[in-house]
Amino acid sequence: MCYDRYVSICKPLHYGTLLGSRACAHMAAAAWASGLLCALLHTANTFSLPLCHGNALGQFFCEIPQILKLSCSKSYLRELGLLAVSACLVFGCFVFMVFSYVQIFRTVLRIPSEQGRHKAFSTCLPHLTVVSLFVSTALLAYLKPLSISSLSLDLALSVLYSVVTPALNPFIYSLRNQELKAAVWRLMTGCFLKH
Secondary structure (H helix, E strand, O other), rough: OHHHHHHHHHHHHHHHHHHOOHHHHHHHHHHHHHHHHHHHHHHHHHHOOOOOOOOOOOOOOHHHHHHHHHHHHOOOHHHHHHHHHHHHHHHOOOOOOOHHHHHHHHHHHHHOOOHHHHHHHHHHHHHHHHHHHHHHHHHHHOOOOOHHHOOOHHHHHHHHHHHHHHHHHHHHHHHHHHHHHHHHHHHHHHHHHOO
């Protein structure tokens, strides 16, 4: 997504050649394949973990950190290794996104008209919002210290990054639609006027 924004803003004349249907299919296939590979590795590893503390999680979502809490003392090191490899892949994608957006913002700030800058920023901000919400809640869920861990907090974080973010995704992207903006604004001002 950020590559699409990068090419459309920084190299608009080359958009058709850099992001043709073949390039889009390759990027989608790479994303699906890496996601499937990570999911298969984590699933195979978690099924091989011996559970010493029972098998009841106490929440609806069967998240990796919750399963690791049930495993025996040293057997969770493989899963932590897989989490580290996954984190490195995610970090690589994150660095690529940051680099792309730095280039985008440098290009946008050189646009002479304010309307042009606003239009360019409005194409990038929904993607940044969704990615920031997803990454921050997922990082908090997986990297928070065990001392602040509780069932309700774990469940809330799991729901935030696995349910709320994908549900908000179409809404956030459609906020560029002027009619939807006007309807949300009327709804918000109506709620505040009643109180």
